[in-house]
Each structure stands twice: as C-alpha cells, then as structure tokens.
Amino acid sequence: MKKISYAFILLLLCTYTASAQSVEGNVDNLPVHEYTLTLKEEMVNKAGKEVKGMTVNGGIPGPTLEFTEGEYAVIYVKNEMSVETSIHWHGLLLPNFYDGVPYLSTPPIEPGKTLKYEFAIKQNGTYWYHSHTMLQEQSGVYGSIVIQPKEKTLEYDKEQVLVLSDWTNEKPRDVLRFLKRGTEWYNIRKGTATPLNQVIARGAFGAQLNFWRQRMESADVADVYYPAFLINGEEKVEYPEFKPGEKVRLRIIDGSASTSFWMTFGGPDPLLISADGKDVVPVKHNKTFIGVAETYDFIVTIPENGKLEYKIMAQDGSGTATAYLGQGPIVAAPDISKPDKIGMMQQMAKMKMKMGAPALKFRPGKDERYEMKEKWGMQMDDNMQMEGMKDMDMGTMNMDKSNMKDMEKHKMDEMQMDMKKDSMQMDHSKMAGMDTKKDSEMKEASQLKDMNKTNPTAGREVMDEADGMQGMDMFSQYNYDYLKSAEKTSYDPDVPVTEILLNLTGNMQRYIWSMNGVPLSEADKIKIKGDEVTRITFNNLTMMHHPMHLHGHFFRVINENGEYSPLKHTVNVPPMKQVTIEFYGDEYGDWFFHCHILYHMMGGMARIVSYDTPRDPRLKEYPVSKLIDETDQFYSYGMIDAASHMTTLNLISSNIRNQFSLRGEYGWNRNMEVEAAYDRYLYDYLTVFGGVNVENEMEDSLDEITTTAIAGIRYLTPYLFTLDVRMDSKLRPQISLSRAITIFPRTIVFGIYEYQADFGWVDDLPQGDNFKKEVTWSTGVEYLLSKNFSLMGSYDNRFGAGGGLSLRF
Numbered sequence: 060m061k062k063i064s065y066a067f068i069l070l071l072l073c074t075y076t077a078s079a080q081s082v083e084g085n086v087d088n089l090p091v092h093e094y095t096l097t098l099k100e101e102m103v104n105k106a107g108k109e110v111k112g113m114t115v116n117g118g119i120p121g122p123t124l125e126f127t128e129g130e131y132a133v134i135y136v137k138n139e140m141s142v143e144t145s146i147h148w149h150g151l152l153l154p155n156f157y158d159g160v161p162y163l164s165t166p167p168i169e170p171g172k173t174l175k176y177e178f179a180i181k182q183n184g185t186y187w188y189h190s191h192t193m194l195q196e197q198s199g200v201y202g203s204i205v206i207q208p209k210e211k212t213l214e215y216d217k218e219q220v221l222v223l224s225d226w227t228n229e230k231p232r233d234v235l236r237f238l239k240r241g242t243e244w245y246n247i248r249k250g251t252a253t254p255l256n257q258v259i260a261r262g263a264f265g266a267q268l269n270f271w272r273q274r275m276e277s278a279d280v281a282d283v284y285y286p287a288f289l290i291n292g293e294e295k296v297e298y299p300e301f302k303p304g305e306k307v308r309l310r311i312i313d314g315s316a317s318t319s320f321w322m323t324f325g326g327p328d329p330l331l332i333s334a335d336g337k338d339v340v341p342v343k344h345n346k347t348f349i350g351v352a353e354t355y356d357f358i359v360t361i362p363e364n365g366k367l368e369y370k371i372m373a374q375d376g377s378g379t380a381t382a383y384l385g386q387g388p389i390v391a392a393p394d395i396s397k398p399d400k401i402g403m404m405q406q407m408a409k410m411k412m413k414m415g416a417p418a419l420k421f422r423p424g425k426d427e428r429y430e431m432k433e434k435w436g437m438q439m440d441d442n443m444q445m446e447g448m449k450d451m452d453m454g455t456m457n458m459d460k461s462n463m464k465d466m467e468k469h470k471m472d473e474m475q476m477d478m479k480k481d482s483m484q485m486d487h488s489k490m491a492g493m494d495t496k497k498d499s500e501m502k503e504a505s506q507l508k509d510m511n512k513t514n515p516t517a518g519r520e521v522m523d524e525a526d527g528m529q530g531m532d533m534f535s536q537y538n539y540d541y542l543k544s545a546e547k548t549s550y551d552p553d554v555p556v557t558e559i560l561l562n563l564t565g566n567m568q569r570y571i572w573s574m575n576g577v578p579l580s581e582a583d584k585i586k587i588k589g590d591e592v593t594r595i596t597f598n599n600l601t602m603m604h605h606p607m608h609l610h611g612h613f614f615r616v617i618n619e620n621g622e623y624s625p626l627k628h629t630v631n632v633p634p635m636k637q638v639t640i641e642f643y644g645d646e647y648g649d650w651f652f653h654c655h656i657l658y659h660m661m662g663g664m665a666r667i668v669s670y671d672t673p674r675d676p677r678l679k680e681y682p683v684s685k686l687i688d689e690t691d692q693f694y695s696y697g698m699i700d701a702a703s704h705m706t707t708l709n710l711i712s713s714n715i716r717n718q719f720s721l722r723g724e725y726g727w728n729r730n731m732e733v734e735a736a737y738d739r740y741l742y743d744y745l746t747v748f749g750g751v752n753v754e755n756e757m758e759d760s761l762d763e764i765t766t767t768a769i770a771g772i773r774y775l776t777p778y779l780f781t782l783d784v785r786m787d788s789k790l791r792p793q794i795s796l797s798r799a800i801t802i803f804p805r806t807i808v809f810g811i812y813e814y815q816a817d818f819g820w821v822d823d824l825p826q827g828d829n830f831k832k833e834v835t836w837s838t839g840v841e842y843l844l845s846k847n848f849s850l851m852g853s854y855d856n857r858f859g860a861g862g863g864l865s866l867r868f
Contacts, residue, residue, distance in 0.1 A: 081152065081153055081154040081155065081178075081611075081646060081647075082154065082179075083154045083156065083157075083177075083178075084177075085131045085177070085179070087179070089129060089130055089131035089179055089180075090129075090130050090131065091130070091131045091133055092126055092127075092130045092131065092132055092133070092180075093132075093133045093134070093135075094122075094124055094132075094133075094134045094135070095134070095135045095136075095137065096115050096116060096121060096122075096134060096135070096136045096137065096146065096202075097115070097116055097117075097137045097139055098113060098114070098115055098136065098137065098138050098139060098140055098144055098190075098200060099113070099114050099117070099139045099140060100112070100113055100114075100140045100141060101113075101114050101117070103119060103199070105119070105226040105287055105289060105292065106226050106227075106228055106285075106286035106287035107228075107286065107287075108228045110228050111198075112198050112199040113140065113144075113190075113195055113198040113199045113200045114199055115199070115200060115201075115202055118292065119199035119201075119292050120199070120201050120202045120203065120222045120224065120291065120292055120314060121188070121200070121201065121202030122202055123202065123203045123204070123205055123220050124188070124202065124203070124204045124205070125204075125205045125206075125207070126180045126204070126205070126206045126207070127180070127206065127207045127208075127209065128180055128181070128182065128183040128206055128207065128208050128209050129180065129181075129209055130179075130180045131177065131178070131179055131180065132176070132177060132178055132179075132180055133175065133176075133177045134146075134175070134176045134177070135173055135174075135175050135176075136168055136173065136174050136175075136176065137172075137173045138168040138169065138170055138171065138172055138173070138174075139170075139171070140170060141170055142170060142192075143161070143167040143168060143169050143170065143192060144167070144168050144190055144192050144195060144200065145159050145160065145161040145165065145167055145168060145190055145191045145192045146159050146168075146176070146188050146189070146190060146191075146200075147159035147160060147188065147189060147190070147191040147610070148176070148178075148186070148188050148204070149186055149187050149188060149189060149352060149608070149628070150184075150186040150187070150204075150335060150336050150354070150628045150629075151178070151180075151182070151186055151204070152181060152182055152611065152612075152613075153178035153179075153611070154178055155611065155646065155647060155648035155649070155650070155675070156648075156675055156677065157176045157177065157178050158610055158611055158650065158651075159176070159188075159191055160191045160610065160651045160686065161191060161192055161681070161685075161686065162678070162681045162682060162683050162684075162685045162686040163649055163650075163651055163667065163683050163686050164610075164648060164649065164650070164651075164675075164678075165678075166677070166678065166680075166681050167192065167681065180206055182206060182336065183206045183207060183208040183209075183336070184206055184333060184335075184336025184337060184338075184354075184356075185203070185204070185205060185206075185220075185310040185311075185312060185333065185336050185354045185356055186203075186204040186205075186206065186312075186336050186354065187201060187202065187203050187204055187222070187312045187314055187352075187354065188201065188202055188203075188204060189201035189202075189314065191651075193231075193232075193661070193689060194231035194232060194234075194235065194316070194657060194658075194661065195231075196314075196316055196657055197225075197227065197231040197234070197316035197317075197657055198231060201222070201224070201314045202222070202314075203220045203222050203310070203312055203314075205218075205220060205310060206336075212338070213308070213332060213358070214306065215306040215307065215308045215358050216305040216306050216307065217301065217305060217306075217307050217308070218307060218308035218309070218310060219298060219301075219307055219308070219309055219310070219384070220291070220310045220312070221290055221291060221309055221310065221311045221312070221369070221382060222290070222291055222292075222312045222314045223288070223289070223290055223311065223312065223313045223314060223315060223318075223320055223349070223371055223380070224288070224289045224292075224313075224314045224315050224316075224318075225283070225285040225287075225288055225289070225315045225316055225317065225318040225373075226285060226286065226287045226288070226289055227283065227284075227285055227286070228286060231316070231657075234283055234658070235570070235658050235661060235662075235694065236694040236695070236696055237696075237846070238282055238283070238570040238658060238662075239569065239570045239694045239696070239713070240696045240711075240867075241567070241568045241569065241570070242867075243276070243801055244284075244843060244846050245282065245283055245284040246279075246284075247801075247804060247805055247843060248284040248846070249284045249285075249375070249377040249378075250377065251280065251281075251375050251376070251377060251400065252277075252801065252804060253267075253277040253278070253400050253401050253404070254801045254802060254803050254804050254806070255267070255800060255801065255802045255803075256802060256803050257401065257804075258277075258401055258404075261401045261402075261405075263401050263404055263405050265408065266401075266404040266405045266407070266408035267404065268778075269404075269407075269408040270404055270407075270408075270414070271777070271778045271779050272777045272778055273413070273414045273415040273777070274415050274568075274744065274775060274777060274778075274779055275414050275415060275567070275602070276567070276779070277400060277401075277404060278400045278401075278403040278404045278407065278602055279400070279567065279602050279603065280374055280375035280376075280398055280400065280602075280603075281317065281318065281319075281373065281374055281375040281377070281603075282317060282570075282603075282656075282658060283316075283317050283318075283658065284377070285318065285373070285377070285378060287378070287380075288315075288318065288320075288371065288373055288378045288379065288380040289380055290369075290371065290380045290381070290382045291382075293380075294380050294381075295380065295381050295382075295383075296381075296382045296383075297366075297382070297383045298382065298383065298384045298385075299366070299383075299385065299386045301361045301384045301385045302361060302385070303361050303362065303363045303364070303385065304360065304361060304363060305360070305361045306358055306359070306360055306361075307358070307359055307360075307361060307384060308332075308356060308357070308358050309329075309356065309357045309358075309359060309369070310354070310356050311349065311354060311355050311356070311357065312354045313349045313350065313351050313352060313353050313354070314352075315351050316351075316656075316657040316658070317351060317656045317657055317658055317659075318351065318373050318374065319348065319349060319350045319351055319373075319374040319604055319606070319631065320348075320349050320371040320372060320373060320374060321346060321347070321348055321371065321372045321374065321395045322346070322347045322348075322349055322355075322369070322370070322371050323345055323346050323347075323369075323370050323372075323392040323393045323394075323395060324345055324357070324359060324367065324368070324369055324370075324392050325362070325367045325368040325369070325389070325390035325391050325392045326359070326360065326362050326367050326390045327343075327360065328343040328344060328345040329343070329344070329345065329357040329358060329359045330342070330343055330344075330357060330358040330359075331343070331344040331347070331355060331356070331357055331541070332356050332357065332358055333354075333355065333356035334353070334354070334355055334356075334539075334542050334625055334627060335353060335354055335613075335626070335627040335628050335629060336354060336628075337544070337613065337625065337626045337627070338544075338545050339542050339543055339544060339545065339625055340543040340544070340545055340623075341358075342541055342543075344357075344541055345393065346393065346395065348374075348536075348537055348631070349371075350604065350606035350629065350630075350631030350655075351606045351629075351655045351656055352606050352608050352629040352655035353606065353627075353629050353631065359384070361384055361385040362385060362387075362390045364387055364388070365385065365386075365387040365388040365389060365390040366383045366384060366385035366386055366387055366388070366389060366390065367383065367384045367385055367390050368381055368382075368383055368389050368390060368391050368392040369381065369382045369383075369384065369392060370392040370394075372395050372397075374398070374604070375397075375398060376396075376397030376398055407635075412436070412635055413434070413435050413436060414435070414600070414601075414602065415435070416431055416434070416435035416436075416562065416564045416576065416600035416601075417564060417566075417576045417742060417743045418564045418565050418566035418569075418571040418572060418573045418576060418578070418663075418743055419566065419571055419573065419576065419578070419715065419716070419740060419742060419743045420576040420577060420742065421741055421742050423576070423577045423581040423582070426575075427575070427576070428560045428561070428562055428575045429560065431562050431564075431575060431576060431600070432560060432562055432598050432600075435562075435600045436598065436600050436635055537604070537631060537633035537636070538618065538633075539616050539618045539625060539627075539630075540618050540619045540620070542616070542618065542620075542625040543620040543623050543624075543625065544620070544623045544624065544625050544626060545623075546623075547622045547623060548615050548622065548623065548624055548625070548626055549615070549621070549622040549624075550592050550641070550643060554590075554591060554592050554643070555588075555591040555592070556591065556592045556593075556594055556641075557588060557591060557592070557593050557594065558594045558595075558596070559585065559593065559594065559595045559596070560575075560595075560596050560598060561574045561575060561595055561596070561597050561598070561666075562574065562575050562576070562598045562599075562600050563597055563598065563599045563600060563601055563605050563607075563632060563654075563664065564576050564600055564601065565601040565603065565659070565662075565664070566743050567602075568775070569713075569743075570658070570662050571662055571663055571715055571743075572601075572654065572659040572660075572662040572663050572664035573663050573664060574664060574666060578662070578663025578664070578690065578691070578715055579653075579663050579664075579665040579666065579667075579687055579690045579691075580663065580687050580688070580690055580691035580715060581715075582666055582667075584649070584666070584667045584668070584669040584671075585652065585666050585667070585668045585669065586669055586670075586671055587644045587668055587669060587670050587671075588644055588670075589644045589645065589646075589647075589670060590643075590644060590645070591643070591644055592641050592642070592643055592644070593641065593642055593644055594639065594640070594641040595614075595639070595640050595641070596637060596638075596639045597630070597632040597637065597638045597639070597640070598637050599632045599633060599634055599635060599636055599637070599638075600635070601634060602634045602635075603634060603656075603659070604631055604632065604633055604634065604656075605631070605632045605654045605656065605659065605664065606629050606630070606631045606632075606654065606655040606656065607629065607630050607631075607632060607640075607652070607653070607654055607655070608628060608629040608652070608653060608654075608655045609628065609640075609642070609650065609652045609668065610650040610651045610652065610668075611646055611650045612628070612642050612646065612650070613626040613627065613628055613642065614626065614627065614628070614630070614640040614641060614642035615640060615641050615642065616630050616638065616639075616640055617638075617639045617640065617641065627640075629655060644670065646670060647670050647672045648669075648670060648672055648674075648675065649667050649668070649669045649670075649674070649683070650667070650668045650669075651665065651666075651667065651668075652665065652666045652667070652668045653665035653666070660690070661689065661690055662690065663690045663691070663715065665690060667683070691714050691715050692714060693712050693713065693714045693717075694712070694713065694714070695710070695711065695712040695713075696710075696711055696867070696868065697709055697710040697711065697867070697868050698865060698866065698867050698868070699865070699866045699868075700851055700853075700863065700864075700865050701863045701864055701865075701866070702851065702852075702853065702861045702862055702863030702864075703727075703861035703862060703863055704726065704727050704853075704855065704858040704859050704860060704861025705724060705725065705726040705727065705855060705858045705861065706724065706725050707722070707723065707724040707725075708721070708722070708723045708724075709721070709722050710722075713738075715740070716739060716740045717737070717738070717739060717740070718737070718738040718739075718740070718746070719735075719736075719737055719738075720734075720735070720736050720737075720738065721733070721734070721735050722734045722735075722736075726855070726857060726858040727858055727859075727861075728857070728858065729755070729761060730754075730755065730857055730858070731753075731754060731755050731761060732752070732753070732754040732755075733752070733753045733754070734750060734751070734752045734753070734769070735750050735751055736748045736749065736750030736751075736769070737749060737750060738773065743775075744774060744775040744776075745772065745773070745774050745775075746772065746773045746774075747770075747771075747772055748769075748770065748771060748772070748773060748785075749768070749769065749770040750768075750769050750770075751766060751767070751768055751769065752766070752767050752768075752769050752787065753765070753766050767787040767788045767789055768787065768788040769785050769786070769787045769788075770785065770786060771783065771784050771785025771786060771793075772784050772785075778798075779798060780796050780797065780798045781796070781797045781798070782794070782795075782796055783795040783796075783797075788821075789817070789820075789821040789822055790818070790820040790821050791815055791816060791817045791818075791821075792815070792816050793813060793814065793815040793816075794813070794814050795811060795812060795813040795814070796811070796812050797809070797810065797811035797812075798810060805842055805843040805844075806840065806841070806842050806843075807840070807841045807842075807843070808838070808839070808840050808841075809838065809839055809840075809841065809853075810836070810837065810838040810839070811836065811837055811838075812834075812835075812836045813833075813834070813835045813836065814832065814833075814834055815832065815833045815834075816830065816831070816832050817830070817831040817832070817833075818830055819831075834856070835855070835856060835857060836855075836856050837853055837854060837855040837856065838853065838854055839851060839852055839853025839854065840852055840853070841865060846867070847866060847867050847868065848864065848865065848866060848867075849864070849865040849867075850862070850863075850864060850865075851863060851864070851865045
C-alpha cells in the first residue's frame with residue numbers, strides 16, 4: 060500500500076511539472092554511488108580553545124563527496140546530535156524534495172534519525188554541502204562535493220580541494236544575539252573600528268557627521284569577530300606531495316558562515332577555469348575576490364625550486380590563512396592592502412551617497428521598491444563623481460603619481476559606465492572600448508611585475524595597483540567581467556521575460572536584513588512562471604556585501620560579455636551597486652533564495668521563490684512557518700551598571716517588530732525607579748510603546764511608591780540621538796534625549812537628559828503654582844575591558860559622581 064501511495068505522489072508531481080528538469084527516482088538506471096554522513100556534537104579546538112562543535116564523519120569540514128557525472132547519488136545522513144538538522148546540496152540540480160531546506164522542501168532530520176537523499180548527478184564541477192538548520196553551518200556542518208565530467212576536457216596532473224571557512228569560539232546564537240544589541244565590540248576586538256579620535260586625525264569629521272546624519276555609525280565591511288580563518292580546517296596547511304612542474308587543479312570553496320576573502324597565489328598568475336562549478340573561458344587571474352558560498356577552480360603550476368603559497372585574507376583585513384603546495388623555499392603570494400574604512404567614509408560623503416534605506420517599513424505589503432531605489436543609494440551627477448574621485452585619500456595605495464593618474468581615470472570611467480548603463484541595455488561599443496583600455500592597463504601592470512621579479516615587495520605593490528584601489532574605488536573592483544562562459548548562455552528573444560527589482564536593505568543597529576524593506580517574516584512568495592525568463596535586479600542599498608544564492612537553479616550574471624555572461628548559483632552584490640541575473644523557469648515547487656551570509660539570512664534577508672505548484676504531501680507535518688519563524692525569533696540581553704553612587708539594570712527581549720524591556724535604577728539616597736514597557740516597531744527608527752512606571756515620591760524614603768501608566772513614542776533621530784516622548788496617567792508630559800559616542804578605541808562617552816512637566820491636570824499643585832518641572836540628567840564614560848565587562852564612571856544630578864563596573868549579558 061505504501062509503495063502504491065508513493066508512486067501516486069510521484070505521478071502527481073510529474074503531472075504538475077511536465078517541463079521540469081528534475082525527476083525523482085533512478086528512472087534511467089544510472090550506476091549508484093553511495094555515501095553515509097554522520098553528524099555528531101563533539102569538542103573541537105580550531106582557535107586555541109576547546110568548544111563544542113558539530114562534526115561530519117568526525118571532522119570539520121566533512122569529507123569530500125566524489126562523483127562522476129551520470130551517476131546516481133544515494134546519501135544517508137545520520138543525525139546523532141541532540142537537535143534536529145538538515146543538509147543542503149549547494150549548487151546541485153536535483154528534485155525539490157531533496158534540496159535540504161527543512162520545512163520548505165525537505166523534512167528536518169530529527170535526533171537519532173536518518174534521512175536518505177537520492178538524485179541523479181547531471182552536472183560536473185566543484186560544489187559543497189552544508190546544514191540549513193538555524194546556525195549549524197557556523198558550528199562545522201559543511202563539506203565539499205567534487206563531480207568529475209564524463210570526459211576530461213582540461214589538462215592537469217592532480218587536483219586539491221581547498222575549503223575556506225571562519226571559526227568562532229562563541230555559540231553562534233550568542234553571536235547573533237550580540238549583533239542584535241548593536242554593539243561595536245566585534246569591530247573593536249578585530250581592530251577595524253573607527254573611533255572619533257582617528258576620524259578627526261584623518262580630517263574626516265565632516266564625513267562622520269554625514270554618516271551620523273544618515274543614522275550610520277561608520278562604513279562597515281564585516282560584522283563578526285573571528286579568532287581564526289581556516290583552509291581545510293586549519294589556519295596553515297601544507298601539501299608537500301605535489302612535485303615541481305606539476306599542474307594542479309585547485310577546487311576552492313568559500314564555506315564560511317559570513318566571511319568573503321581576497322585570494323592570491325605565489326608564482327605566475329594562475330589560470331582561472333571554473334566558477335560555481337561551471338567552466339569559463341580560461342583566464343590568468345591572481346588577486347580574486349571570493350564571496351561566501353562561491354566556488355572557483357584554478358590551475359597552478361608547482362614551482363621548480365620552492366613551494367607555492369596560496370593566501371586568503373578576510374575581506375575586512377582582520378585575518379589570513381595559508382596553504383602551501385610543494386616543497387622548498389616559499390614562493391610567496393602577494394599581500395593585499397587592508398580596506399581603509401575612514402577613507403571610504405570620506406569618499407562616500409564626496410559622492411553624495413544617500414544611505415539608511417529602511418529594513419523595516421510602515422506598510423510591508425505596499426510595493427514601494429521603485430520609490431525606494433529612486434530615493435536611496437547613489438545620488439550624484441558627474442561633477443560630484445569627479446570631485447569625489449579627485450579628493451581620494453591615496454595614502455595606502457603604494458603607487459607613484461603617474462600610475463595613480465592612470466588608475467584614477469580608469470576607475471572613474473568604470474564607475475561612470477556602471478551607473479549610466481542599465482544592466483540589460485548596455486552600450487556594447489562603449490563596453491568594448493573600456494575592455495580594450497583595461498587590457499592595455501593590465502598588460503602594463505604585467506610588464507611592471509616582470510621588471511620586479513626579483514623584488515617580492517615590489518611585486519606585491521604592483522598587484523594592488525593592477526587590480527584596483529582597495530576600498531577606495533567605491534566597490535567597482537567587485538565585478539564579474541573577467542568571467543566569460545565558454546558557450547552562449549542567452550535565451551531566445553521570443554521567450555517572455557518578467558522583471559523583478561529587489562533592493563537589498565538592512566539596519567545595523569538592530570541587525571535586521573531584508574529586501575525592499577521587508578524581511579522574510581513579512582514577505583510574500585516570489586511567484587515564478589514556468590517556461591519564461593525571470594530577470595532580477597539586485598540594488599544594494601547597504602554598506603555590506605550580499606552573496607545572493609538561489610536554490611535549485613543556475614542563473615546568468617549579466618556582465619560585459621553579453622551573450623557569454625557566466626552562469627552561477629551565487630552572486631556577490633557589492634555595497635551601493637547593482638547586479639542583474641536571469642534564469643529560465645523550468646522547475647516546480649518552492650525554493651529558498653537568500654543572502655548566504657548566515658547572520659544576514661537569519662536576520663531576514665531571504666525569500667521563497669515559488670512555481671505555485673501544489674505542496675508536496677510528504678511535507679504535510681512540516682509547516683513552512685517554522686522555517687520563517689527561524690528568522691524572527693526573540694533575542695534577549697541585558698546590562699548591569701554597579702557603581703558607588705547608583706545601580707542600573709536594563710533587560711531587553713525583542714524580535715523584528717516587538718520589544719519588551721525592563722529598566723530599573725537605585726541611587727545611594729534611596730531614589731528608586733522601575734519601568735516595564737512594550738514597544739511596537741512601526742518603522743526602523745520609530746516605536747510606539749506602553750507600560751508602567753514605579754518610583755518613590757520622596758528622597759530617602761521608599762514608603763511612598765507611585766505607579767503610573769505610560770505611553771509614547773521612541774525615535775532614533777538623525778545623528779543617532781534616541782528621542783523619547785511620553786505621557787503618563789497623571790497627564791505629565793516628558794521628553795528625553797540620549798546618545799553614546801566611541802571617542803577612542805574601547806572608550807565611549809554617553810549622556811541622557813530628561814525633562815518632565817506637571818500642569819496639575821490630575822494631581823493638585825502647591826497653592827500658587829501653575830507648573831512644576833523635574834529635570835534629570837547624567838553623563839559618563841565607559842572603557843570596554845572585554846566583550847562582557849567595562850569600567851564606567853558617571854555623574855548624575857540626583858546621585859552625584861561615582862564609578863564602578865558594567866556587565867553585559
């Protein structure tokens with residue numbers, strides 16, 4: 060009976076998906092290749108400390124799964140952990156039911172259970188797998204997939220998989236909870252913060268004011284502090300078995316939770332041959348940016364007298380990892396300049412960028428995507444652009460004046476071209492001209508490198524000159540123009556096209572990420588029509604990179620190669636830039652579509668792409684709401700200030716729209732106040748709230764306690780002041796304003812001012828008085844000792860001066 064029911068389900072799916080590429084079952088009787096993956100919770104040490112991780116077959120990363128195109132994969136995933144899990148086969152084209160997103164396409168794997176995945180292998184290349192349950196990928200549930208073609212098409216001797224990743228000794232949920240509270244500690248810890256003293260020393264105070272005006276602290280590159288970056292699970296790994304002269308195919312996978320990397324290679328420039336598993340026209344390319352979840356294949360030649368160094372640097376410059384191939388002296392990979400965040404702020408101010416697009420809208424159901432695109436982002440004409448480029452701080456560029464002029468002009472041309480063209484209506488004659496100019500400059504840079512072969516330092520300088528001004532060219536270096544498909548990828552012009560605009564939006568203070576100002580929990584599905592082309596334009600209105608991944612599909616990334624634009628499954632969208640992709644709809648079911656920075660996805664930057672076909676009946680017991688709820692959970696945190704003159708307590712628990720808070724303070728003179736409130740976020744920066752306030756009426760006495768109801772609004776103003784306007788049940792209006800500023804590394808100054816008026820509308824005032832006021836204010840300084848502890852000192856007009864310790868938890 061069960062076999063009949065299962066056959067009926069398959070028949071039903073096939074009926075609805077006559078044109079679908081994916082079919083369940085080994086219908087072509089392909090040779091079976093079987094694996095078993097066992098997931099366990101084990102103690103591991105990846106960054107100097109024993110912590111609980113999640114291993115796959117006992118390792119981090121998990122084993123490489125090797126297949127040959129034309130086989131049938133059968134993979135048993137055994138969950139021996141205490142929590143449910145899942146495995147997603149990233150980049151593989153397979154039946155929807157086996158895609159591995161729990162509650163959306165595939166059932167979760169409960170503790171003690173085993174799930175069998177099976178699908179035909181109908182592609183070749185370099186791919187990977189990872190958990191799609193909560194934040195498990197950060198804890199170690201990931202590994203590589205290598206699929207050999209039926210016939211070898213490229214000449215090389217050996218190959219090596221290199222899985223890149225980031226590692227934290229914290230619990231991943233604690234990382235996200237810490238990001239949600241809006242602290243600068245991670246940037247301070249990794250040395251990428253921009254305190255006010257450094258901003259002023261660089262003459263960038265005007266740029267800082269511009270950021271504050273737009274409710275931004277500073278330019279940002281990456282969110283999380285990582286004590287280690289890894290290649291195949293190690294900070295430094297050696298492969299001495301490779302012999303001089305051998306050609307080695309490096310299959311490189313960025314399996315990080317949230318880190319993109321710059322990659323460089325020692326020796327001659329390597330040959331880039333594949334991106335996201337798809338062959339590209341081979342091109343020599345050294346300094347390469349790899350976004351989270353992308354894969355790149357290179358062919359390198361092992362040096363005759365030494366070992367080749369492969370180096371990765373975290374995008375924000377906070378750490379590196381290396382791999383060595385061969386034996387002997389190191390043939391060093393070029394170094395890369397760290398990004399200049401203060402310089403980026405200055406440049407953005409010159410270019411009149413309008414930042415702060417909402418991650419949370421008043422009316423999430425209203426379509427305002429085009430108004431949002433018009434209002435936010437690049438707001439400048441050519442003259443502004445020229446002014447911004449002319450005044451760039453070139454202190455970290457390491458180039459002489461003549462080369463600087465050429466590079467400025469080249470980068471300026473790229474920027475103007477990028478902003479004036481529509482992604483689908485390019486002026487190809489101009490693009491061709493730009494390509495010729497680029498080839499000429501790259502050739503010149505190559506000649507310079509040849510002249511400096513004996514000087515490794517000079518070689519590294521030329522590397523940075525040739526590939527762009529790190530952090531100062533307003534992100535134009537982050538493009539895919541060097542990727543060209545070996546075959547035409549364009550679609551028949553008669554095929555209908557549906558265009559979709561997705562503005563990528565975020566809020567760093569509350570760590571909410573969304574599309575068109577709408578997080579996943581408030582979004583409708585993106586409906587896809589079969590047998591037509593869907594064209595999506597990503598318009599990034601944030602300061603962060605977003606590697607966008609569409610499950611179950613490859614898409615064209617439109618670049619200057621036109622009909623030969625490359626196929627990818629993940630595309631990095633740089634800050635304040637646009638990228639257009641398109642794909643042909645020939646699948647069925649619902650597929651996940653999200654930013655592959657794990658904490659951005661969990662913060663709401665995700666969608667469900669739906670062919671609007673009936674839901675698989677095998678998922679009846681697994682409502683998709685559980686997946687959506689993962690991105691809208693409550694996170695709780697608090698802080699205690701224990702000082703000689705007063706003690707304060709703040710507790711907060713919030714999700715995307717709702718916040719519960721408890722605030723209490725007790726002074727040495729027995730002044731006490733406690734307030735409990737509920738806030739509802741109407742918009743990124745605006746809440747309405749209600750609650751109760753309890754305080755004593757007389758100093759030095761807790762005998763008379765007054766309880767009042769309160770209601771009001773809280774608003775984050777331009778320049779990052781928190782404004783609180785309220786009325787209590789005694790009809791006493793009150794206004795308060797507060798602000799905190801990081802003035803030195805680890806040092807924060809803060810202040811709050813409150814003014815309350817009583818007009819006697821409820822309680823009688825003393826005879827002869829028509830008005831009574833109460834003013835309280837305090838100011839202080841905090842010095843961060845660690846993530847959780849600070850020294851603090853403050854003065855309060857009620858309690859006087861004092862000092863003590865702050866505890867964050």
